[in-house]
Amino acid sequence: MISAQAFGDPGKMKDYHYTGPVEHRFSPYAYNGGTVLAVAGDDFAIVASDTRLSEGYSIHSRDSPKCYKLTDTTVLGCSGFHGDCLTLTKIIDARLKMYKHSNNKTMTSGAIAAMLSTILYSRRFFPYYVYNIIGGLDEEGKGAVYSFDPVGSYQRDTYKAGGSASAMLQPLLDNQIGFKNMEGVQHVPLTQEKAVQLVKDVFISAAERDVYTGDALRVCIITKEGLKEQTVPLRKD
Amino acid sequence: MATLTMSRPPFGGFSFENCKRNATLEGETSKLGFSLPAARKTGTTICGVVFKDGVVLGADTRATEGMVVADKNCSKIHYISPNIYCCGAGTAADTEMTTQIISSNLELHSLSTGRLPRVATANRMLKQMLFRYQGYIGAALVLGGVDCNGPHLYSIYPHGSTDKLPYVTMGSGSLAAMAVFEDRYKPNMEEEEAKRLVRDAIAAGIFNDLGSGSNIDLCVITKGNVDYIRPHDEANKKGVRLNELEALQLTGDYKYKRGTTAVLTKAISPLDLEVVEESVQTMDTS
Numbered sequence: 152m153i154s155a156q157a158f159g160d161p162g163k164m165k166d167y168h169y170t171g172p173v174e175h176r177f178s179p180y181a182y183n184g185g186t187v188l189a190v191a192g193d194d195f196a197i198v199a200s201d202t203r204l205s206e207g208y209s210i211h212s213r214d215s216p217k218c219y220k221l222t223d224t225t226v227l228g229c230s231g232f233h234g235d236c237l238t239l240t241k242i243i244d245a246r247l248k249m250y251k252h253s254n255n256k257t258m259t260s261g262a263i264a265a266m267l268s269t270i271l272y273s274r275r276f277f278p279y280y281v282y283n284i285i286g287g288l289d290e291e292g293k294g295a296v297y298s299f300d301p302v303g304s305y306q307r308d309t310y311k312a313g314g315s316a317s318a319m320l321q322p323l324l325d326n327q328i329g330f331k332n333m334e335g336v337q338h339v340p341l342t343q344e345k346a347v348q349l350v351k352d353v354f355i356s357a358a359e360r361d362v363y364t365g366d367a368l369r370v371c372i373i374t375k376e377g378l379k380e381q382t383v384p385l386r387k388d
Numbered sequence: 389m390a391t392l393t394m395s396r397p398p399f400g401g402f403s404f405e406n407c408k409r410n411a412t413l414e415g416e417t418s419k420l421g422f423s424l425p426a427a428r429k430t431g432t433t434i435c436g437v438v439f440k441d442g443v444v445l446g447a448d449t450r451a452t453e454g455m456v457v458a459d460k461n462c463s464k465i466h467y468i469s470p471n472i473y474c475c476g477a478g479t480a481a482d483t484e485m486t487t488q489i490i491s492s493n494l495e496l497h498s499l500s501t502g503r504l505p506r507v508a509t510a511n512r513m514l515k516q517m518l519f520r521y522q523g524y525i526g527a528a529l530v531l532g533g534v535d536c537n538g539p540h541l542y543s544i545y546p547h548g549s550t551d552k553l554p555y556v557t558m559g560s561g562s563l564a565a566m567a568v569f570e571d572r573y574k575p576n577m578e579e580e581e582a583k584r585l586v587r588d589a590i591a592a593g594i595f596n597d598l599g600s601g602s603n604i605d606l607c608v609i610t611k612g613n614v615d616y617i618r619p620h621d622e623a624n625k626k627g628v629r630l631n632e633l634e635a636l637q638l639t640g641d642y643k644y645k646r647g648t649t650a651v652l653t654k655a656i657s658p659l660d661l662e663v664v665e666e667s668v669q670t671m672d673t674s
Contacts, residue, residue, distance in 0.1 A: 205598055207598075208431070208560050208597055208598045208599050209596070209597070209598070210596060210598065315455070327642070332649075333644070333648045333649075334647065334648055334649070334650045335645075335647050335648060336645075336648060345640070348640045349640060352627070352640050352642075355626060355627035359457065359460065359626055360456055360457045361455070361456060361457070362452065362455045362456070362457065362598040362599065362601070363455060363598065386601075386624045386626075387595050387624070388450070388594045388595055388600070388601030388602060388623065388624045
């Protein structure tokens with residue numbers, strides 16, 4: 152945008168003069184896109200993410216899933232700045248090992264969530280530019296979802312979408328899983344098959360309208376039997 | 389009737405008064421915390437190629453508003469005259485209005501000369517208009533057609549410069565498309581080969597550029613004939629499962645039962661209509 156100061160009286164151009172040293176800002180962050188989603192059921196949890204890694208108008212990779220396995224019962228989905236995602240998952244892996252060695256047991260989902268909150272807040276004044284969602288089973292075997300903001304505020308949810316298409320997915324989940332804005336419908340508990348189908352459909356819709364979401368969808372299903380993974384192709388444009 | 393006259397005599401050259409006003413407006417609204425509405429850009433891949441008998445123009449069909457897709461199937465190849473078509477990248481409103489204005493003026497010109505319009509004429513009219521607006525009209529165009537002097541292809545930039553070339557690309561996906569052209573372009577190609585080349589160039593833009601997507605539109609112009617193929621290739625369909633082994637139920641059923649949306653009040657007012665005239669028209673069902 153040409154500033155108002157460059158134009159004096161109409162018909163006359165102002166004299167050009169050198170303004171002195173110009174400051175160029177370096178930004179330590181980049182935005183790599185991606186969408187993450189987690190749903191908790193009665194005895195299962197699902198964490199899903201698309202696999203596209205982008206920057207600006209370009210694609211870095213079509214096969215970069217954003218779900219990271221932490222334990223047999225917990226999966227972390229993180230999107231935002233990929234550099235911080237990688238460092239954060241490295242730090243969490245190290246902390247999990249330390250806990251296991253000193254306490255002789257694996258960390259529970261709730262404990263991992265509380266720990267992640269403190270890790271994120273320790274960088275309150277130079278944050279990790281990451282939107283985290285943890286999905287897993289709690290100590291009773293019920294599904295649990297914990298959603299975070301970049302500086303560590305978190306809460307337990309039934310379902311949550313994060314990342315570039317989160318604003319498109321969250322209202323749809325509110326309607327289909329939370330039964331919001333609907334009258335006279337039976338609040339049937341969500342089955343695993345319906346939840347997986349819903350997650351796939353919701354990502355197909357997100358890929359239509361969000362340029363950062365696409366290529367493929369990685370779905371991680373967590374049950375007491377263990378972890379199962381599915382990959383579904385999405386739009387590549 | 390009294391007329392308002394300016395106290396200042398008219399200056400020569402360009403008038404930048406509105407620029408001052410626009411800059412002030414932008415400053416004022418940002419102080420209040422709002423931003424002026426951004427024009428919708430098409431974030432596009434468009435290209436054109438000259439072959440043996442004419443030109444082939446190609447474009448993708450995605451229109452973006454920021455990083456959200458606003459239109460999944462918009463038309464970026466605009467009509468200028470029966471023998472001249474123009475692809476547009478940049479601000480959607482600018483490309484639409486500019487091509488319509490020049491198309492209208494060219495038709496009047498063609499009636500005045502009594503001849504089929506020439507591509508060079510359309511090029512001259514477009515560049516003179518864009519230069520007059522000093523780049524504020526964000527229209528980057530690929531102009532192609534066939535006239536009495538043969539096939540011609542021009543690329544026109546928002547500030548008003550033009551290039552006359554055998555193959556051109558514009559838009560955010562232009563680098564991806566130009567890579568394909570630089571690899572496989574040959575002079576005097578056949579029509580099918582040229583169509584394949586343009587299709588592949590646009591496909592490169594669609595899959596490798598986030599600002600371009602959806603389908604590929606083609607326009608083949610030869611002497612006396614225009615093929616406006618929309619879509620030539622539906623490169624991306626919604627939610628199509630590539631694995632045939634999976635069940636045919638592609639997506640879940642999300643239909644609402646009647647009564648899911650709460651009806652708060654209902655008011656029915658009957659309209660009193662009187663029959664004025666009754667006529668029967670038979671259909672030709674032979």
